[in-house]
Amino acid sequence: MNTSAAHADPAQLRAWLQGAARRDRMAFRALYDASAPRLYGLALRILGRRELAEEVLQESFVAIWHHAVDYESALSAPMTWMTAIVRNRAFDVLRRRRSEGEDDAIDSDALASLADLAATPPERLQMSSDAQALADCMAALEARHREVVGMAFFHDLSYNDVANQLTLPLGTVKTWIRRSLARLHACLSARGVA
Amino acid sequence: MNLRGNEPLRERLASEYVLGTLRGGARRRFETLMQDDAALRRTTREWNERLGAMAEFAPPVAPDKRVWRAIEARLRWQAAVPRWQFWRHGSLALWRTLGLASSALAALLLVTVLFERPDSARMSDIASLLDAQQRPALVVTADRTRGVMTVKVVADVPLTSEQALQLWAVPRAGKPRSLGVLGANRELTLPLPANAIGADVALLAVSLEPKGGSANPDGPSGPILYKGGWVRLI
Numbered sequence: 392m393n394t395s396a397a398h399a400d401p402a403q404l405r406a407w408l409q410g411a412a413r414r415d416r417m418a419f420r421a422l423y424d425a426s427a428p429r430l431y432g433l434a435l436r437i438l439g440r441r442e443l444a445e446e447v448l449q450e451s452f453v454a455i456w457h458h459a460v461d462y463e464s465a466l467s468a469p470m471t472w473m474t475a476i477v478r479n480r481a482f483d484v485l486r487r488r489r490s491e492g493e494d495d496a497i498d499s500d501a502l503a504s505l506a507d508l509a510a511t512p513p514e515r516l517q518m519s520s521d522a523q524a525l526a527d528c529m530a531a532l533e534a535r536h537r538e539v540v541g542m543a544f545f546h547d548l549s550y551n552d553v554a555n556q557l558t559l560p561l562g563t564v565k566t567w568i569r570r571s572l573a574r575l576h577a578c579l580s581a582r583g584v585a
Numbered sequence: 586m587n588l589r590g591n592e593p594l595r596e597r598l599a600s601e602y603v604l605g606t607l608r609g610g611a612r613r614r615f616e617t618l619m620q621d622d623a624a625l626r627r628t629t630r631e632w633n634e635r636l637g638a639m640a641e642f643a644p645p646v647a648p649d650k651r652v653w654r655a656i657e658a659r660l661r662w663q664a665a666v667p668r669w670q671f672w673r674h675g676s677l678a679l680w681r682t683l684g685l686a687s688s689a690l691a692a693l694l695l696v697t698v699l700f701e702r703p704d705s706a707r708m709s710d711i712a713s714l715l716d717a718q719q720r721p722a723l724v725v726t727a728d729r730t731r732g733v734m735t736v737k738v739v740a741d742v743p744l745t746s747e748q749a750l751q752l753w754a755v756p757r758a759g760k761p762r763s764l765g766v767l768g769a770n771r772e773l774t775l776p777l778p779a780n781a782i783g784a785d786v787a788l789l790a791v792s793l794e795p796k797g798g799s800a801n802p803d804g805p806s807g808p809i810l811y812k813g814g815w816v817r818l819i
Contacts, residue, residue, distance in 0.1 A: 436643035
């Protein structure tokens with residue numbers, strides 16, 4: 392994996408996104424090349440199946456092309472904006488599958504790797520500085536607290552779902568997640584991250 | 586719920602909204618409150634930046650080239666790929682929605698023409714693979730008792746010495762499975778793997794490949810030339 396592709400400069404991504412808003416196909420292609428591996432990796436982590444992740448990536452980029460003109464008003468970093476699109480679409484697919492009873496339980500390997508990653512991620516160098524700061528702050532959480540936050544983020548789970556998955560009392564899960572979010576906020580603020 | 590001036594509660598709800606654990610009515614109320622509260626929108630945006638970075642914890646994976654081709658096709662940037670080259674459409678749903686009735690009928694007609702011989706009673710499955718003009722090109726038969734399948738080329742298929750045909754079993758969901766590669770030979774007997782006759786196999790397809798077959802074990806690298814329904818006879 393080429394590190395420049397894995398972690399593209401936000402200013403460059405923004406310029407390509409603005410190009411796409413002006414219907415510049417070359418800019419859109421460059422945006423795809425730079426960001427697709429990250430976004431596909433995310434879809435794959437959420438859905439666990441290649442063909443579903445490919446469909447989500449495809450739909451997301453069609454949406455990115457059509458909504459590139461709306462990007463300016465989103466006031467967020469390009470990768471954050473695109474990540475939200477991919478995550479929402481992947482969750483739509485996940486919910487559809489769950490309602491059809493097709494989705495299996497959470498992949499425990501994926502959770503284990505999440506726990507490791509926040510502690511000593513080998514892919515750290517490919518991460519943006521924001522993600523590195525978040526990884527550091529998550530590493531400072533207790534392992535099980537980190538796990539429930541990760542479960543909620545990657546698997547679209549409610550407090551109830553998390554509690555059922557881990558056979559923990561609902562109140563415990565709520566407390567862990569709320570406390571973890573507050574700690575992450577404090578930790579990131581202390582590091583000067585927005 | 587009065588949020589004004591309650592900074593800890595505003596932060597908490599915004600963070601739970603972004604994480605996804607704020608659900609149902611509470612989520613909808615929060616969205617209504619955001620409409621009239623620019624500061625709350627900003628707080629939520631900040632949480633989106635903070636937690637959105639978690640997406641980078643998933644290792645990057647290069648997507649297959651067919652995803653970009655499918656995006657171009659959806660945006661109508663390129664001449665549409667011929668419909669019969671369904672592998673190239675990228676839309677995986679197509680694999681599952683191919684009409685099979687006509688090719689099943691053609692298979693049954695062909696079986697009487699081609700296989701009127703004493704051992705035909707042992708034939709358990711048959712597929713007649715048609716080209717884009719719906720003309721029969723290959724006939725594949727299986728004998729479950731002996732565990733073999735026979736591929737017979739019944740049309741003129743011009744191949745260079747660098748090209749080969751590859752036979753695939755296409756399931757309703759998931760990746761196609763390679764059954765074998767045909768070179769210049771017009772008839773070939775292959776072992777019949779169990780996954781070629783599973784109940785989930787909807788059709789057989791033949792792709793044009795470089796000599797030796799597709800480099801990708803999970804699917805064709807070239808266009809699909811022929812396809813047809815895989816019909817169980819006995």
